[in-house]
Amino acid sequence: MHDRVDTSQAGPEKAGSSVPRETVPGPHHAPPPVSPLAVERVLRHVRKPGRYAGGEWNSAVKDWASIPLKWCLAYPDLYEIGMSNLGLRILYEVLNDRPDRLAERCYAPGVDFQARLRSDGLPLWSIETRRPLREFDVLGVSLGYELTYTNLLDMLQLGGLALDAAARTDAEPLVIAGGSCVLNPEPVADFLDAVVLGEGEDVVLEISDVLEGLGWHRRPDRTPAGRGRKSSGPGPRRTEALRALARIPGVYVPSFYRPSYAPGGALAGLEALDPAAPSRVVARIAADFETSVRGIRQLVPNLAIVFDRAQLEVMRGCTRGCRFCQAGMSYRPVRERDPQVAVAAAGAILDATGYEELGLTSLSAADYTYIKEVASSLRARWPDVTISLPSTRVDAFTVELIDAAAPGGRRGGFTLAPEAGSQRLRDVINKGVSDEEIERCADLVFGNGWNSLKLYFMIGLPGETMDDVLAIAGISRRALQAGRHHLGAKATVKASISTFVPKVATPFVWAGQDSTDEIGAKVAALRKAIHGRGLELRWTDPRISILEAALGRGDRRLAAVIRKAWQKGTRFDAWDEHFRFDAWQEAFAEEGLDPAWYAQRDIPPDEPLPWGHLSCGISDGFLASDYERAMRERTLADCHWGACPECGVAEATGFRCRTGEDGPRRLLPSKRAAGRTAASEPSRGGTP
Amino acid sequence: MSESKQRWRLVFARDEEARYLSHLDASHLWERAMRRGQVPVAMSEGFSPRPRLVFAAPLPLGMLAEHELADLFVSRRLTRREMRGCLEAGMPRGFRLIDLRDEWVGAPALATELVAADYRLTLLGVDEDRLHPAAEALLRAESLPRERRREKKVTAYDLRPLLLALQTRAAEAAGLDRGQPAAGIWMRLRHSQRQGSGRPEEVVAALADHLGLRVEAFEQQETEKPKGEEDGEVRPSERTFAPSIEPATAALLEMVRPVRERLWLDGEAPVDATGPEP
Numbered sequence: 001m002h003d004r005v006d007t008s009q010a011g012p013e014k015a016g017s018s019v020p021r022e023t024v025p026g027p028h029h030a031p032p033p034v035s036p037l038a039v040e041r042v043l044r045h046v047r048k049p050g051r052y053a054g055g056e057w058n059s060a061v062k063d064w065a066s067i068p069l070k071w072c073l074a075y076p077d078l079y080e081i082g083m084s085n086l087g088l089r090i091l092y093e094v095l096n097d098r099p100d101r102l103a104e105r106c107y108a109p110g111v112d113f114q115a116r117l118r119s120d121g122l123p124l125w126s127i128e129t130r131r132p133l134r135e136f137d138v139l140g141v142s143l144g145y146e147l148t149y150t151n152l153l154d155m156l157q158l159g160g161l162a163l164d165a166a167a168r169t170d171a172e173p174l175v176i177a178g179g180s181c182v183l184n185p186e187p188v189a190d191f192l193d194a195v196v197l198g199e200g201e202d203v204v205l206e207i208s209d210v211l212e213g214l215g216w217h218r219r220p221d222r223t224p225a226g227r228g229r230k231s232s233g234p235g236p237r238r239t240e241a242l243r244a245l246a247r248i249p250g251v252y253v254p255s256f257y258r259p260s261y262a263p264g265g266a267l268a269g270l271e272a273l274d275p276a277a278p279s280r281v282v283a284r285i286a287a288d289f290e291t292s293v294r295g296i297r298q299l300v301p302n303l304a305i306v307f308d309r310a311q312l313e314v315m316r317g318c319t320r321g322c323r324f325c326q327a328g329m330s331y332r333p334v335r336e337r338d339p340q341v342a343v344a345a346a347g348a349i350l351d352a353t354g355y356e357e358l359g360l361t362s363l364s365a366a367d368y369t370y371i372k373e374v375a376s377s378l379r380a381r382w383p384d385v386t387i388s389l390p391s392t393r394v395d396a397f398t399v400e401l402i403d404a405a406a407p408g409g410r411r412g413g414f415t416l417a418p419e420a421g422s423q424r425l426r427d428v429i430n431k432g433v434s435d436e437e438i439e440r441c442a443d444l445v446f447g448n449g450w451n452s453l454k455l456y457f458m459i460g461l462p463g464e465t466m467d468d469v470l471a472i473a474g475i476s477r478r479a480l481q482a483g484r485h486h487l488g489a490k491a492t493v494k495a496s497i498s499t500f501v502p503k504v505a506t507p508f509v510w511a512g513q514d515s516t517d518e519i520g521a522k523v524a525a526l527r528k529a530i531h532g533r534g535l536e537l538r539w540t541d542p543r544i545s546i547l548e549a550a551l552g553r554g555d556r557r558l559a560a561v562i563r564k565a566w567q568k569g570t571r572f573d574a575w576d577e578h579f580r581f582d583a584w585q586e587a588f589a590e591e592g593l594d595p596a597w598y599a600q601r602d603i604p605p606d607e608p609l610p611w612g613h614l615s616c617g618i619s620d621g622f623l624a625s626d627y628e629r630a631m632r633e634r635t636l637a638d639c640h641w642g643a644c645p646e647c648g649v650a651e652a653t654g655f656r657c658r659t660g661e662d663g664p665r666r667l668l669p670s671k672r673a674a675g676r677t678a679a680s681e682p683s684r685g686g687t688p
Numbered sequence: 689m690s691e692s693k694q695r696w697r698l699v700f701a702r703d704e705e706a707r708y709l710s711h712l713d714a715s716h717l718w719e720r721a722m723r724r725g726q727v728p729v730a731m732s733e734g735f736s737p738r739p740r741l742v743f744a745a746p747l748p749l750g751m752l753a754e755h756e757l758a759d760l761f762v763s764r765r766l767t768r769r770e771m772r773g774c775l776e777a778g779m780p781r782g783f784r785l786i787d788l789r790d791e792w793v794g795a796p797a798l799a800t801e802l803v804a805a806d807y808r809l810t811l812l813g814v815d816e817d818r819l820h821p822a823a824e825a826l827l828r829a830e831s832l833p834r835e836r837r838r839e840k841k842v843t844a845y846d847l848r849p850l851l852l853a854l855q856t857r858a859a860e861a862a863g864l865d866r867g868q869p870a871a872g873i874w875m876r877l878r879h880s881q882r883q884g885s886g887r888p889e890e891v892v893a894a895l896a897d898h899l900g901l902r903v904e905a906f907e908q909q910e911t912e913k914p915k916g917e918e919d920g921e922v923r924p925s926e927r928t929f930a931p932s933i934e935p936a937t938a939a940l941l942e943m944v945r946p947v948r949e950r951l952w953l954d955g956e957a958p959v960d961a962t963g964p965e966p
Binding site for chain 2: 043044053055057059303
């Protein structure tokens with residue numbers, strides 16, 4: 001009976017789903033899956049049960065008894081979001097390509113699904129073999145967005161794990177987080193056993209090998225008898241495993257450090273508690289990005305997801321240096337895929353998935369040196385495949401590229417991101433684009449058959465005045481004029497406004513957010529200025545931005561706030577229908593903390609930062625000097641072509657960036673090609 | 689549009705792995721499967737051409753199936769062996785190809801040829817001894833006036849002419865709690881574009897009424913869309929095999945493991961039969 005799920009899901013071996021079958025002899029830990037009848041009785045009561053049912057093309061269903069080390073990759077948002085994440089698709093393949101490793105998946109349970117699990121007394125199960133999360137050796141958590149933290153707590157609790165890492169017994173999995181949020185994991189540090197900084201492709205295998213070497217999968221407490229014991233807190237096996245993990249470059253074990261706070265609330269110091277804890281942890285990068293592609297047999301979902309297409313990352317990182325953009329800073333050094341490798345990989349991905357659309361992803365697709373030749377060679381070989389180029393770079397070249405990529409295709413909306421309305425403020429944020437360029441793009445977009453243009457802006461940027469805000473209306477109106485010229489009354493311009501969020505690892509991390517009143521006044525001014533036929537204004541809830549900033553710049557004291565807010569029932573905080581700011585405010589107040597202190601305060605340059613011991617490679621000295629430059633309204637040239645601004649990545653990682661004159665941005669291993677690797681988290685962390 | 693040179697009739701089963709697909713999602717999966725297998729599928733006419741793969745009858749979400757039918761039009765003649773190779777190379781997980789027949793391209797549309805469908809399912813909350821007389825009573829009735837709800841619209845109809853056969857059986861034991869009353873049920877329902885189609889959950893509701901038990905109500909499920917994301921496709925609401933009642937007021941009669949055993953085409957099945965062939 002218990003084997004039913006395994007055998008039915010494995011089925012006969014099929015091409016395309018050809019994940020290698022394991023050869024390592026068992027027997028390893030193989031607890032029974034949740035009973036099929038119990039699963040059925042839950043799934044028939046929930047919305048979109050396909051989210052939890054599995055059976056996707058290229059999903060790997062392996063035999064537990066013959067595999068020592070087992071991961072569950074957990075994504076704390078709905079299936080539709082998590083399945084769109086390229087990083088997860090890559091790590092899933094990297095782990096499952098190894099016959100002695102196994103990776104299953106779990107996404108945040110929808111509100112109806114978790115209610116049903118609780119009422120039926122069932123644990124949250126993994127999608128592939130429907131086993132409770134607590135049965136795995138490692139729970140790999142992808143943290144790409146601060147407002148998913150409450151969902152993480154739901155997943156831990158429903159999965160049968162203690163919320164506090166300090167309370168977990170040897171029987172429970174190690175909870176290891178990665179993704180762009182972990183550049184400051186401190187607010188969730190209490191819930192995590194370990195954190196991987198940077199790119200994950202190589203380090204997941206290193207972690208697996210270390211844990212298998214220690215016999216973590218054979219830890220004795222997992223017998224039913226051991227589980228019954230009321231032990232609390234880490235046993236010797238767990239502590240031993242954490243020490244070993246802390247020695248892997250890029251891995252941070254929060255429990256080996258203890259922060260202290262000054263009377264005003266700022267960090268006073270950080271004490272290392274274990275000899276295995278390094279004083280500084282530097283993010284990993286994937287060294288062979290240019291010449292090898294991982295993530296070929298990408299998961300193909302069984303229901304429509306947000307980015308329902310195959311994805312090929314053509315470039316990682318960005319040299320443009322926009323000062324608000326976390327992804328642009330933290331994925332340096334910039335690496336470009338060899339064009340032949342890219343085209344071959346694209347073919348392999350399309351063959352392996354059957355997808356009808358391929359996204360060439362990067363933070364700025366138009367900056368990829370070979371974008372034209374790769375895109376046109378893909379079009380020639382797969383004329384019926386749609387090639388999409390997600391990019392927010394504002395220039396004529398980008399418009400031409402996208403135009404060529406969709407010949408005669410659907411011409412719905414076109415998106416450009418000027419980010420700020422005035423030239424002055426665009427210089428402050430180092431978004432090197434002029435009014436003329438924006439107008440020229442609008443002219444090209446409408447002239448090439450699109451009838452709607454969406455413009456992304458931020459308000460509340462450092463040094464912003466009301467004139468800068470009103471310039472958003474001016475540029476939107478001029479874009480609409482270009483549209484009217486080509487299309488008459490059919491043209492529409494949508495200005496989409498979000499509130500600036502200071503991000504860790506950017507020059508603007510020290511800048512405070514505007515107060516809610518200031519944001520309110522700015523939105524009101526824009527509502528007055530942007531109206532009329534063909535003009536549309538949309539803005540995101542500024543209270544969501546406060547929470548993003550507070551959790552993004554927070555310290556370990558926020559763990560109690562997150563837990564309180566979660567106990568008050570917050571979850572899916574990024575979803576309008578679930579967002580409950582009042583509950584968050586109460587949670588902050590009950591802990592004696594103020595979200596405004598975290599979000600809206602200008603942090604003094606000499607104050608120690610809660611995440612100061614963690615580095616993506618960019619030096620704090622560079623970030624601080626670039627912030628100063630911003631306040632003097634001075635721009636910094638794209639360092640692919642301009643002089644090296646010495647951001648610190650080369651020193652920290654041991655790789656020298658290749659500049660424009662050298663040719664493409666290839667990684668040159670310098671004397672000590674230190675091990676650093678890449679969690680290919682696509683651009684979730686910030687708007688490039 | 690590409691010309692259809694050949695029409696293949698696919699007979700296939702749907703197993704657990706593909707069970708929770710909506711009809712629309714399943715169509716999408718098949719399209720990708722045909723790309724993977726490089727099936728030279730013919731495309732429909734119109735502004736946005738679609739692959740010409742036509743299913744006989746949408747299978748509700750949550751239902752397993754053992755003998756479904758679809759017609760696949762291809763733009764180039766293939767041997768049976770080639771066709772099978774193409775299909776099986778990319779077949780979505782959870783679907784099994786049972787048979788493949790070369791049909792005349794000009795034959796009538798599959799959906800118009802359907803006359804009946806056989807279903808079997810397990811009922812929790814009643815045993816066979818108690819269920820059997822209720823089934824007999826339904827079959828003896830001259831008419832079974834019932835209501836069918838779709839969103840807010842309520843239509844009155846007679847279930848009896850749609851019910852061609854009904855049998856009770858011992859429950860399929862797998863996974864059931866010992867001591868919990870359970871019974872199996874098998875039915876043949878009319879499935880016809882002209883004469884109407886019966887639904888297994890409506891027969892179960894009629895049985896529940898006869899037994900004085902409550903049964904789970906069914907509703908249209910609305911699809912939701914992630915906030916702030918405009919890339920996701922909006923899907924129309926679809927009928928699913930999912931009840932709407934919250935667990936606290938849960939039905940006393942519960943349906944599990946619904947299976948559509950077979951679709952019958954005109955001329956294939958004795959439509960007036962009172963039961964399946966042994």
